Amino acid sequence: MGTSRMFRVFVILGSAFMILLIIIYWDDVGASHLYLHTPVSPGPKIPHPPPEQRTQTSRTPSFLSDIDAFVNQFLEPGTGEPTDPAPLDTGNQSDKAEEPYVPRREWKIHLTPVAAELRQRQEQRRRLLQEMCSNDSVVFPGKNRSFDDIPNKELDHLIVDDRHGIIYCYVPKVACSNWKRIMIVLSESLLQDGVPQRDPLAIPRDLVHNSSMHFTFNKFWKRYGKFAKHLMKVKLKKYTKFIFVRDPFVRLISAYRNKFELRNEDFYRRFAKVMLRHYANQPTPPASVDEAFAVGVHPSFSHFVQYLLDPQTEKxxxxxxxxxxxxxxxxxxxxxxxxxGHLETAEDDAEHLLRLLRVDNVVDFPTTHRNLTASSWEADWFNAVPVETRRELYKLYEPDFRLFGYDRPDSILNE
Structure with missing residues (x-):
């Protein structure tokens, strides 16, 4: 009788311990919303050893290897598709919802292949990045450091969507507002009446750029502690990673127009007043952006370029x-x-990417009327900038030109 009771006690304690262990591991892989019912975007197909080989090599004394094993157990080999889908967690849904939320089918069967031109374009862009990164003639700070050496504060632009296995590095002034909207919709991080927001354009701008809406790499340390960098590498290996860029000089013009030709109190106080004092011969610029606009004062594009080239700025x-x-x-x-992706080919690239991610039946890239800064305007904007200053600015942004395949703007640099 005593032996039987002792056995039951051990069984209960053992079960409790296993449940606790599973909860801890679950949190470590970031699946805090129990969204394993949603397929993860497939990564590159990696050949897997036969079962007998996996048995021999799967056990290691490393806790990090155990984390890898835990992540891998939810994926079919080579597909990125969950092996044991979990039921939908409805705990966060509101009673106000008129109908229960039914998860959408997020795999779309296409009858026609992606155009060969689009596939070749991506292959060329990826190959160029690899070539430039291995080319010793392309030199810039941090080029040869390892991922482990990147400071945590420099990883704040990498947004992670664990639902679909996506990592997006956003670049301001390259349609990042709309891509952030897409990421919010896909991650279902914004609820409306208990139901995830499905319309990207319905997301208010203040929420789009609110850091609490996005799970970025620099937040891993707070959640995962000393295992953060390792888990970043796991996700980088398995997830689909994308970036959108544009002509570096055109991006600078767009930034100037948006932040200094429009009323922006924060940018006026932090940057415009500095430019006015140092380069516009205004030792006491107006105290606020409203006062400055009232008297027609704001830094010119030439002042902005001087600010960028001033060594004191980075100091x-x-x-x-x-x-x-x-x-x-x-x-x-x-x-x-x-x-x-390139902003210059944004429509084709966005359609190709959403299809590649197999979410093009879930969300469309927003098409809005935008006042785009055209590359044909570059010469006009640089008219007041001395040629030697233009060349110095090119050197500052030359890595971006070469890494992403943008031609050297000789018409501006050789006048």
């Missing part, structure tokens, strides 16, 4: 994200991006 603080180089935001020599 005081790193470049603001709106004009920081893409290689500093997204680390293309440490992260092998699966998809490189």
């Amino acid at each position: 005081e603080a790193p470049f603001n994200e709106h004009w920081r180089q893409v290689y500093r935001l997204c680390h293309p020599c440490q992260i092998q991006y699966d998809f490189v």
Whole structure:
């Protein structure tokens, strides 16, 4: 009788311990919303050893290897598709919803293949990145460091969607607002009446850029502690990684127009007043952006270029994200991006990407009327900038030109 009772006690304690262990492991892989019912975007097909070989090599004393094994157990070999889907978690749904939320089928069967031209375009862009990263003639700070050496604060532009296995590195002034909207819809991080928001354009702008709406790499340390970098590498290996870029000089013009030709109190106080004092011979610029606009005062594009080239600017603080180089935001020599979109081919690239991710039946890339800065305007904007200053600016952004296949703007640099 005593032996039987002792046995039951051990069974209960053992079960409790296993449940606790599973909860801890579950949190470590970031599946906090129990969304394993949604397929993860397939990564590259990797050949798997026969079962007898896996049995011999699967056990290691490393806890990090155990984490890898836990992540892998939910994926079919080579497909990225869950092996044991979990039921939908309805705990966060509101009683206000008129009808229960039914998960959408997020795999779409296409009857026609992706155009060969689009596939070739991506292959060329990925190959160019690899060639430039291995080319010793292309030199820029941080190029040869390892991913482990990238400071945590420099990983804040990598947004992770665990539902679909996507990592997006956003670049300001490259349609990042709309891509952030897409990521919010896909991750279902915004609820409306208890139901995930499905319309990207219905997401308010203040929420689009609210950091709490996005799970970025720099937040891994708080959640995962010393295992953060390892889990980043796991996701980088398995998830589909994409980035959108544009002509570096056109991006600078767009940033200037948006932040200094429009009323922006924050950018006026932080940057415009500095430019006016140092380069516009205004030792006491107006205190607010409203006062400055009332008297017609704002830094010129030439002042902005001077600010970028001034060594003191970087000494005081790193470049603001709106004009920081893409290689500093997204680390293309440490992260092998699966998809490189260009703003100049945004419509085709967006359609191709959403189809590649198998979410084009879930969300469409927003098509809005935008006042795009055209590359044909470059010469007009640089008219007041001395030729030697233009060349110095090109050197500052030359890595972005070469990494992403943008031609050297000789018409501007050789006048």
